[in-house]
Amino acid sequence: MTDTLNGYARRWWKEAVVYQIYPRSFMDSNDDGIGDLRGILDKVPYIKGLGVDVVWLSPHFDSPNADNGYDIRDYRKVMAEFGTMEDFDALLGAFHAAGIRLIIDLVVNHTSDEHAWFAQARKSRDNPYRDYYIWRPGNADISGKEGPPNNWTSIFTGPAWHKDEATGDYYLHLFAAKQPDLNWDNPAVRHEVYDLMRFWLDKGVDGFRMDVIPFISKRPGLPSLSDAERAKPQFVYADGPHVHDYLREMRREALAPYDTMTVGEAFGVTLAQTPLFVDERRGELDMVFQFDAVEIDRGADGKWKPWRLADFKAIFSRHDAALDAHCWPTAFFSNHDNPRLVSRYGDDGPQWRDRSAKLMATLLLTMKGTPFIYQGDELAMTNYPFTDISQFDDLWVKGAWREEVESGRVSAADFLANQLKVSRDHARTPMQWNDARNGGFTTVTPWLAVNPNTSQINAEKALADPGSVYHYYAAMIALRRRHPALVYGDYQDLLPEHPRVFAYTRTAGDETLLVMLNFSAESVAIDLPQGTCLAGNYDDDAPALRGWEARVSQL
Numbered sequence: 001m002t003d004t005l006n007g008y009a010r011r012w013w014k015e016a017v018v019y020q021i022y023p024r025s026f027m028d029s030n031d032d033g034i035g036d037l038r039g040i041l042d043k044v045p046y047i048k049g050l051g052v053d054v055v056w057l058s059p060h061f062d063s064p065n066a067d068n069g070y071d072i073r074d075y076r077k078v079m080a081e082f083g084t085m086e087d088f089d090a091l092l093g094a095f096h097a098a099g100i101r102l103i104i105d106l107v108v109n110h111t112s113d114e115h116a117w118f119a120q121a122r123k124s125r126d127n128p129y130r131d132y133y134i135w136r137p138g139n140a141d142i143s144g145k146e147g148p149p150n151n152w153t154s155i156f157t158g159p160a161w162h163k164d165e166a167t168g169d170y171y172l173h174l175f176a177a178k179q180p181d182l183n184w185d186n187p188a189v190r191h192e193v194y195d196l197m198r199f200w201l202d203k204g205v206d207g208f209r210m211d212v213i214p215f216i217s218k219r220p221g222l223p224s225l226s227d228a229e230r231a232k233p234q235f236v237y238a239d240g241p242h243v244h245d246y247l248r249e250m251r252r253e254a255l256a257p258y259d260t261m262t263v264g265e266a267f268g269v270t271l272a273q274t275p276l277f278v279d280e281r282r283g284e285l286d287m288v289f290q291f292d293a294v295e296i297d298r299g300a301d302g303k304w305k306p307w308r309l310a311d312f313k314a315i316f317s318r319h320d321a322a323l324d325a326h327c328w329p330t331a332f333f334s335n336h337d338n339p340r341l342v343s344r345y346g347d348d349g350p351q352w353r354d355r356s357a358k359l360m361a362t363l364l365l366t367m368k369g370t371p372f373i374y375q376g377d378e379l380a381m382t383n384y385p386f387t388d389i390s391q392f393d394d395l396w397v398k399g400a401w402r403e404e405v406e407s408g409r410v411s412a413a414d415f416l417a418n419q420l421k422v423s424r425d426h427a428r429t430p431m432q433w434n435d436a437r438n439g440g441f442t443t444v445t446p447w448l449a450v451n452p453n454t455s456q457i458n459a460e461k462a463l464a465d466p467g468s469v470y471h472y473y474a475a476m477i478a479l480r481r482r483h484p485a486l487v488y489g490d491y492q493d494l495l496p497e498h499p500r501v502f503a504y505t506r507t508a509g510d511e512t513l514l515v516m517l518n519f520s521a522e523s524v525a526i527d528l529p530q531g532t533c534l535a536g537n538y539d540d541d542a543p544a545l546r547g548w549e550a551r552v553s554q555l
C-alpha cells in the first residue's frame, strides 16, 4: 500500500524543491575563469540555506563544449575544466551529507562528434559503430545537384544534415553539426545508454534530467517536413513511433532497481501527449518539463512577442485538466535556456525588481508540480545588457546571426533587440557572489561577462539582508513544506479573466490556501476573502493588492 494524499501517491520527488546549477557559471575555485565542481562544493551551505531537497547539475561530462557540455565526448569522465572524478565524488558526498539529492543531466539524443563512437562511425560504411548514428546518402535535386537527404532543419538553424568527408554520406544532427544524433533504433546504442546510466546510479546519483528525450525515436523513412511542420519541427522530432517503448525499456533495464527521480525535457511534446510520458501506470518518466509557460512570449516565428496574463493563467488550468492524479507536473519558468525570471515575467527596474522577483517565487513555490529554481533567480539576477554580437557565447545566437543578419534578411538592430528578450546567454552569465569586479565568481576574466549590476545584486548582500529575495525563497520553501495543500492540493483559478491579478486556491482535505499575485505596478482592489495571511512580499496588510504584491493566506 502506498501512502496517498488528496488522491496522489506520495513520493519524495513530488514533495521536493529542485535547484538547477549550470556548473560553468556557478563558482570558479581555481581562477581560470570557468566554474567548476570544487566551486560548487564551497557553496553547498549557500544552497542548503535555501532549503532545497535536490540539485540538478547541468552536464559535467568530458566535452569539447560546442554547446557548453550538451555535446558529450565521454560519458564516464568529468570535464577537465570542471575537475576530476574525485571532485565529483566529493561533491556528491557533500550534497548527501547535507540531505540534498543530486540528479545529473542525461544527454543521449546525441553525442559530441568527438565521441569515440562517432570517431569510429565516420570512418567507413562498414565500421561496427556506423549504425550508432543516422547516415544517409545525399539526394539529387531536379537539376541533379546533390543536397541533404531530406529538408529537416536543425533546432539551432540551418540543415539538420552534415556531409562527412570520409564516406561522402550525410549524418543527422537535430542540434549543432558537432552533436550527431544517436540511432536509438539500434539496440546496441540503447544498451550503451543503460550501461552509462547504471555507472552513475551505482555512484549514488539520485536520478536524471533527460535532455530532449522525446527526440530519440525518429520518424520511419525520415520523410521531408511540410511547410507547416518546418515552422516548428520539434513537434515532428518529438513524435517518433518508438519513444514510449524505449522509455519503458530504459525504466526496466536501468532505473528500476534504484530509487530515482526522472524529469524529461518535453521539447516538442503537446499537452495532449504529456500523460503518455508521465502517467505512473505506464512506467516511463516521473515528470517532464512542458514548454507552454516558457513559450508564452514567443511568436510563431520563435521571436519575442508581448504576452497577456489571462493567456498565461489559462495554461495552468489547461494543464491541470489534462493531468489526472496519475500524472505529476513540474513548475519552472526559467533555466539555462531562458532569459532571467524577473526580467521576463516581472519588472527588473530598481523600483519593482525585488517585489516582482518575490512574486515569481511565490508563484513557483505554490503551484502544483515539483518546482525548479534556476541558479541566481534566488538573487533576482537580471538579463544582461547586451549591446553587440561579440558579447554573446551561445552557438545558437551566432548561427542565427549568420543566417539572418549576414544574409541581409534581418537588421543587426532588430536581431539584437530580439536577443535582448530571448537569448539563452542571459541565464548563463556567472553567479554574482559579491560586489567585486567579477562578482566574486573569479579573479580573472570570466568565460562570459558578469552582469555589471553585481555591485547591487549579489549573494553577500542578500544573505546579510533578512528582507532579501534569497531569504524570501527560503521562507516560501519552508511554507511549502509545512502545507501539504501546496504540494498535493487541488488547483483552482479564481479570476481567470482578470488582466492583472492571478488568484488561485490550493485545497487538500479541510485546508484551503489562497494565493493572490498582482502582476502590475498599480494597486488593484479585488473582491476575494481575506483569510489569515501566511506569507507575502509586503510587511503589512492592506485592503487592496499593491504593486507586484504577492500574498498567501489560509481560508
Ligand code: TEU
Binding pocket: 067, 070, 071, 107, 155, 175, 211, 212, 265, 267, 336, 337, 338
Ligand atoms: O534544449 C533543447 C532545446 O532545443 C532548447 O534549447 C529550446 O530550444 C529552448 O529552450 C527554447 O527556448 C536542450 C538543452 O537544454 C540545451 O541547453 C541544449 O543546447 C540542447 O538541448 C541540445 O542538447
Ligand code: CA
Binding pocket: 027, 028, 029, 030, 031, 032, 033, 034, 035, 036, 081
Ligand atoms: Ca575553474
